Amino acid sequence: MIVTRFAPSPTGRLHLGHAYSAILAHDAARRDDGRFLLRIEDIDGTRSRPEHIETILADLAWLGLEWDGAVVRQSDRLPAYADALERLRALGLLYRCYCTRAEIAAASLSAPHGAEPLYPGTCRTLAMAHPDRPHCWRLDMARAAALAGPLHWTDHGQRITADPLAAGDVVLARKDAPASYHLAVTVDDAWQGVTDIVRGQDLFAATHVHRLLQALLDLPTPRYHHHALLTGPDGSRLAKRHGAPALADMREEGADGLALAMNLRAGRVPIGAADP
Numbered sequence: 437m438i439v440t441r442f443a444p445s446p447t448g449r450l451h452l453g454h455a456y457s458a459i460l461a462h463d464a465a466r467r468d469d470g471r472f473l474l475r476i477e478d479i480d481g482t483r484s485r486p487e488h489i490e491t492i493l494a495d496l497a498w499l500g501l502e503w504d505g506a507v508v509r510q511s512d513r514l515p516a517y518a519d520a521l522e523r524l525r526a527l528g529l530l531y532r533c534y535c536t537r538a539e540i541a542a543a544s545l546s547a548p549h550g551a552e553p554l555y556p557g558t559c560r561t562l563a564m565a566h567p568d569r570p571h572c573w574r575l576d577m578a579r580a581a582a583l584a585g586p587l588h589w590t591d592h593g594q595r596i597t598a599d600p601l602a603a604g605d606v607v608l609a610r611k612d613a614p615a616s617y618h619l620a621v622t623v624d625d626a627w628q629g630v631t632d633i634v635r636g637q638d639l640f641a642a643t644h645v646h647r648l649l650q651a652l653l654d655l656p657t658p659r660y661h662h663h664a665l666l667t668g669p670d671g672s673r674l675a676k677r678h679g680a681p682a683l684a685d686m687r688e689e690g691a692d693g694l695a696l697a698m699n700l701r702a703g704r705v706p707i708g709a710a711d712p
């Protein structure tokens with residue numbers, strides 16, 4: 437049975453791009469008599485807001501999207517992430533990093549495609565641990581990739597070779613966020629039995645890291661379906677500057693959510709002010 441999910445972060449309000457992603461994941465499950473799950477990715481305690489969760493649930497109902505089972509909140513799942521982290525630590529794949537963001541920005545090689553700067557590995561070989569100094573935990577990517585060996589996944593049925601080294605030594609936990617997005621998403625997709633991950637192309641690069649974590653943690657690999665992102669009238673990725681309102685604004689103004697969902701399915705996207 438197909439199991440898909442929508443996994444928004446309650447750090448702001450949903451926009452058309454989120455609606456599109458949720459609809460694709462929902463429809464993929466419904467077409468196959470499968471399950472469509474909702475997971476709230478609220479591990480970032482400093483940026484997540486409870487009021488956004490209520491708004492997200494109301495937005496999805498307005499679009500006519502019903503999810504199966506209870507809503508999972510990542511803030512309830514911290515022990516599972518701690519276990520996964522411990523496992524990676526026991527494999528000797530994690531190290532403490534004491535660098536500040538400014539230090540990393542100054543020392544780092546610039547990452548391809550304008551992504552986050554690649555971590556230059558400053559703390560990887562430190563002889564002494566300083567548990568009392570503020571630190572995060574990074575994955576020793578070269579060692580992890582060597583341990584896992586060659587990895588692949590399928591995206592729209594096509595075989596993709598994972599290249600986790602391109603992401604550098606990613607952060608897997610911080611003091612204020614006990615698990616990073618990469619770790620939490622990988623652990624939860626497996627725990628929830630997600631078979632098919634439908635999400636935007638902007639997360640394609642992250643999948644190289646997720647595939648590696650699956651291998652290291654002995655978790656199954658779902659099928660992936662990264663979809664194209666909605667674009668504004670100028671052809672660039674749809675953003676606030678295109679005048680696209682939040683779903684909540686449209687809902688409160690009395691717009692028809694079911695009609696909007698049908699338009700998104702049909703590729704007719706009402707962008708808002710810039711494209712009435």
Ligand code: GLU
Nearest residue numbers: 443444445477621635639
């Ligand atoms: N929580 C992530 C976001 O809102 C999406 C996670 C995922 O689909 O893997 O961007």
